[in-house]
Amino acid sequence: MTLNRTPIHVNDAVSKVMERVKSTGTETVSYDQSYNRVLAKDLTATSDVPLFTKSAMDGFAVHSSSTAGASGDNRVPFKVVEEVPAGSSSDYILKDNEAFRIMTGAEIPESADTVVMFEQTKEIDGGFTIRREFKPYENIAQQGEECRTGDVIVEKGTMINPGTVATLATFGYSEVEVFKQPAVGVLSTGTELLEVEDGLERGKIRNSNTPMILSQLSRMGIEGKHYKLETDDFDTLYTRIKAMLDEVDVIITTGGVSVGDYDLLPKIYDALGAEVLFNKVAMRPGSVTTVSALDDKLLFGLSGNPSACYSGFELFTRPALNLMQEAALPFAPFVDAVLDEDFTKANPFTRFIRAELFFKAGKIYARPSGFNKSNAVTSIAKSNGVIVLPGGTRGFESGDAVKVMLTDVTTGTDSFGVE
Ligand SMILES: Nc1nc2c(c(=O)[nH]1)N[C@H]1C(S)=C(S)[C@@H](COP(=O)(O)OP(=O)(O)OC[C@H]3O[C@@H](n4cnc5c(N)ncnc54)[C@H](O)[C@@H]3O)O[C@H]1N2
Numbered sequence: 001m002t003l004n005r006t007p008i009h010v011n012d013a014v015s016k017v018m019e020r021v022k023s024t025g026t027e028t029v030s031y032d033q034s035y036n037r038v039l040a041k042d043l044t045a046t047s048d049v050p051l052f053t054k055s056a057m058d059g060f061a062v063h064s065s066s067t068a069g070a071s072g073d074n075r076v077p078f079k080v081v082e083e084v085p086a087g088s089s090s091d092y093i094l095k096d097n098e099a100f101r102i103m104t105g106a107e108i109p110e111s112a113d114t115v116v117m118f119e120q121t122k123e124i125d126g127g128f129t130i131r132r133e134f135k136p137y138e139n140i141a142q143q144g145e146e147c148r149t150g151d152v153i154v155e156k157g158t159m160i161n162p163g164t165v166a167t168l169a170t171f172g173y174s175e176v177e178v179f180k181q182p183a184v185g186v187l188s189t190g191t192e193l194l195e196v197e198d199g200l201e202r203g204k205i206r207n208s209n210t211p212m213i214l215s216q217l218s219r220m221g222i223e224g225k226h227y228k229l230e231t232d233d234f235d236t237l238y239t240r241i242k243a244m245l246d247e248v249d250v251i252i253t254t255g256g257v258s259v260g261d262y263d264l265l266p267k268i269y270d271a272l273g274a275e276v277l278f279n280k281v282a283m284r285p286g287s288v289t290t291v292s293a294l295d296d297k298l299l300f301g302l303s304g305n306p307s308a309c310y311s312g313f314e315l316f317t318r319p320a321l322n323l324m325q326e327a328a329l330p331f332a333p334f335v336d337a338v339l340d341e342d343f344t345k346a347n348p349f350t351r352f353i354r355a356e357l358f359f360k361a362g363k364i365y366a367r368p369s370g371f372n373k374s375n376a377v378t379s380i381a382k383s384n385g386v387i388v389l390p391g392g393t394r395g396f397e398s399g400d401a402v403k404v405m406l407t408d409v410t411t412g413t414d415s416f417g418v419e
Pocket residue numbers: 188189190192193205206207208209210254255256257258259260263285286287288302303304305306308374375
């Protein structure tokens with residue numbers, strides 16, 4: 001096994017992974033199980049929205065012609081002839097100065113064309129008066145004003161969000177065709193690793209990578225398959241990974257990818273006959289990240305160091321899993337931010353720093369979210385993005401413009417910001 005590896009640029013590494021992605025194909029799921037799935041077909045309106053012309057307010061439906069001449073000095077009276085609550089309708093034909101008492105969401109009867117809100121009336125015996133003229137369609141939501149039958153509402157390749165689910169329900173799509181989610185197995189390797197519930201022992205640490213990766217998968221709506229820890233023993237690890245290949249589409253391992261005596265993943269890829277796409281990336285942390293392909297399966301050999309492991313998943317695994325589901329926008333967005341703290345280390349390689357993004361006076365700021373080394377774990381907990389500092393730079397100062405990859409858009413802010 002060669003110890004000297006050739007680093008490739010992170011962009012090239014990402015491309016190499018994306019080129020090997022195979023679509024998972026499609027399946028049909030119930031609309032209420034479709035959140036976070038990728039649409040396999042355009043979602044088309046099966047009806048107009050609104051479905052029928054309806055009142056947008058609680059009040060009275062009248063014909064605008066009956067309101068002619070109304071003013072503060074000349075209040076025009078109306079007689080209420082029928083009630084139309086939401087869910088009902090009326091075929092009654094209004095005569096001059098007659099009105100329906102109508103509620104928000106109720107169909108506007110044929111003979112009315114405008115709605116007077118309760119607040120715009122004065123009650124009289126059997127009816128009300130108004131003090132101004134009403135034009136047609138006031139306080140009315142017209143059939144099809146939002147969309148028409150046949151309109152494409154959401155395009156194929158879009159991730160289904162809560163609004164998409166509402167749209168599916170609106171159009172009566174009880175089932176929807178989506179791309180299958182890849183089956184992803186997660187396995188951490190290392191003889192030094194203990195389970196969360198274990199007491200600490202000399203020289204050992206708890207496995208934080210498996211639960212972290214499973215949560216990174218959950219954040220994408222994917223339930224990963226959790227494999228028990230493996231020690232650094234070739235035979236058992238090889239047997240385990242061979243078995244995983246029969247069970248999942250994607251294998252994520254953590255640890256054992258560097259050049260140590262017990263870093264067994266390179267030997268295992270070799271024994272499996274997997275094609276190593278790269279085993280060194282010109283980036284920090286995560287330079288040892290190794291991705292291999294075997295038939296249609298991808299094997300992500302993420303670093304054992306937690307920060308490197310985290311970034312490796314966000315940079316390589318996440319977009320690949322999105323593309324397997326034919327997501328139109330597989331990559332996390334990058335935003336321009338102002339660095340809020342000096343970062344004086346030189347960057348021979350592209351540097352990814354787990355970062356806290358925050359918003360001040362309409363600007364986005366970013367600062368490292370804590371201890372910043374490959375082996376750090378606590379700084380991941382406080383991060384909602386990753387600052388990207390290009391390779392070949394000598395350090396950055398507070399106030400410099402930087403790019404930040406958004407990793408967690410569910411992060412909140414401390415105040416509600418409408419001006
Ligand atoms: N001679 C060299 N040594 C190292 C190099 C190198 O280029 N030449 N690269 C270093 C870099 S950079 C990194 S990153 C690490 C990567 O190591 P591995 O991916 O092989 O991972 P391990 O050796 O198994 O573990 C590294 C570190 O992480 C801890 N770890 C492992 N698994 C977990 C887990 N599931 N949860 C929490 N922590 C974990 C492990 O105990 C080690 O401390 O290699 C450098 N060495």
